[in-house]
Amino acid sequence: MLPNVQHQPSFFDDEAPALGAGLVREGAGSAAQPRRIAHLDMDAFYASVELLRYPQLKGLPVVIGGGRRRVDNALQGGERALADIPVAEFPTLSGYSGRGVITTATYAARQFGVGSAMGLMKAAALCPQAVLLPVDFEEYRRFSRAFKAVITEIAPVMEDRGVDEVYIDFTQVPGGQREGGLALARLIQRSVFDATGLTCSIGVAPNKLLAKMASELRKPNGISIVQEADLTKLIWPLACRKINGVGPKADKKLTALGIHTIGELAAQPRDNLLRHFGKSQGAWLHDAAWGRDERPVVTESEPVSMSRETTFERDLHAVRDRQALSEVFTRLCEQLAADLQRKGYAGRTVGIKLRYDDFTSVTRDMTLPTLVAEASAIRQAAGLCLKRAPLTKRLRLLGVRVGTLARAARPDQPS
DNA sequence: TCTGGGGTCCTTTTCCTT
DNA sequence: TCTGAAGGAAAAGGACCC
Numbered sequence: 296m297l298p299n300v301q302h303q304p305s306f307f308d309d310e311a312p313a314l315g316a317g318l319v320r321e322g323a324g325s326a327a328q329p330r331r332i333a334h335l336d337m338d339a340f341y342a343s344v345e346l347l348r349y350p351q352l353k354g355l356p357v358v359i360g361g362g363r364r365r366v367d368n369a370l371q372g373g374e375r376a377l378a379d380i381p382v383a384e385f386p387t388l389s390g391y392s393g394r395g396v397i398t399t400a401t402y403a404a405r406q407f408g409v410g411s412a413m414g415l416m417k418a419a420a421l422c423p424q425a426v427l428l429p430v431d432f433e434e435y436r437r438f439s440r441a442f443k444a445v446i447t448e449i450a451p452v453m454e455d456r457g458v459d460e461v462y463i464d465f466t467q468v469p470g471g472q473r474e475g476g477l478a479l480a481r482l483i484q485r486s487v488f489d490a491t492g493l494t495c496s497i498g499v500a501p502n503k504l505l506a507k508m509a510s511e512l513r514k515p516n517g518i519s520i521v522q523e524a525d526l527t528k529l530i531w532p533l534a535c536r537k538i539n540g541v542g543p544k545a546d547k548k549l550t551a552l553g554i555h556t557i558g559e560l561a562a563q564p565r566d567n568l569l570r571h572f573g574k575s576q577g578a579w580l581h582d583a584a585w586g587r588d589e590r591p592v593v594t595e596s597e598p599v600s601m602s603r604e605t606t607f608e609r610d611l612h613a614v615r616d617r618q619a620l621s622e623v624f625t626r627l628c629e630q631l632a633a634d635l636q637r638k639g640y641a642g643r644t645v646g647i648k649l650r651y652d653d654f655t656s657v658t659r660d661m662t663l664p665t666l667v668a669e670a671s672a673i674r675q676a677a678g679l680c681l682k683r684a685p686l687t688k689r690l691r692l693l694g695v696r697v698g699t700l701a702r703a704a705r706p707d708q709p710s
Numbered sequence: 711t712c713t714g715g716g717g718t719c720c721t722t723t724t725c726c727t728t
Numbered sequence: 729t730c731t732g733a734a735g736g737a738a739a740a741g742g743a744c745c746c
Contacts, residue, residue, distance in 0.1 A: 360714080395714075396714055415711095459746075540745085543743085573721085598717085598718095599719090604716080606713095654713070662737090
C-alpha cells in the first residue's frame, strides 16, 4: 500500500543533536543547525476522508460540495454499515439545480472536466453520473486533529495552516537534519498513515517558502528535499504562479512583463520589480524568486476576525424581500455571536458585506467604544452599517463580521 | 449555468487632529 | 480665519489562501 517506506520505530534513538561546523547563525539563542522547514500537505484530503467512509466509491467520479440540500436521503442508511450502501443509492449530480459549487472532486471526476470551484449545475452537465457528497467539516476536522496530533508527537514545533496543511520546524528535532530531513519526513509520513489511513506529501527546505513549493513537486504520497543549492535546478524552472502569494492578478501582470518562470523573475533587476509592483510587493517578489524567506514557524496565533456570510437561493431585493432579508440578517448575527462566545472572544469592529447580483461587493464597518459579543449588539451595529450601503441592486450575499478581537471572559470558564 | 465560506494581510482612501 | 503639510486611525477595497 505504501511503497518505499520502511517503518523504523527506534530510528532516531542514537541521534545526538550534532553540530554542523561553521553553520552557527547570527542572533541570540539561534540554533547551531541550519534551518530545516517542512511543509506537509494532505493528499486530496476531503475526498480521501470520504473514501475511507465509503470505500465502495473508490475509482468512481465523486464530487464534494453543494451543502444545503438533497444529498442526505440515501445516506441515512439505517442499520446498514456505511460501506454496505450500494453505489446505486448514492445521490448523483443528475438533475441538480441550485447554486452550490464543487469544493473538491476525485481524480475520476476530474477526467470529465469538473473541478474545484465549478458550479454544480455546470458539473452536472459534464458528468451527471458523478456521486455528489455533502461537505462534512466536522469529520474533516476530526481527521485534521488526528494527523496533527501525530506530527506534534514527533516534532513539536508545528504551524497550523488550515485543515489539511502544516509547517513543521525540523531544525531542532533529533534526526531532523539527517539526509536533509528525508528520514524524519518518512517517519512522519508513515506515522500519519498508520494513525489515519491517509497519505500526505512533504517538502523539506531551508524555509517555508521553498518547503511549500517542494511539497508540490511529488504528489501524492511524495517527499521532496530542497537544499539552497537546488534553487536554480528545482525552483527556477517553475511558473511564477507556484510561489505561494502570487495569485491570478500578480501572475497576469508578470506575464504582461514577459516574466513566466521563477528564474525569469529572479533575473529581473530589483529596481524593475519595485517600479512595477511597489516597494513592498516588488521586494517580496524578488526575495521569493531568490528563495529568501525568514518567516518563523508560528505555533500559536490569535484570530483577528470572525464572520458569517450566506449566499441566498435567489437574489433578494432590499425592499421587496425585506422580511426574508431581515430574518437572515438576524440569524447571521446570532450565529456569529455564538461563534464568538463559544471560542471566548469579543470584538470592537462590526461590519457587513454585501454582494450584489452583478457580483460586485461592498463592505461597511464601524468601530465601537466597547467590545461586543452579544447577538443584539452585533445586530444593532451591523444594522447601522447596512444603512450606509447602497441597496438599489438585488442582493446575492449578506455577511456579518466582528473584528479587532480580544479574549473575553467566558461565563462557563471564569479565569 | 456563473462564480461558497471563512479567513489574513496589504494598499488606498478618507477623515480628523495638530 | 484660512491654508497646507503631516501623521494616525478608521474605513473600504482587493488579493490571496485553504
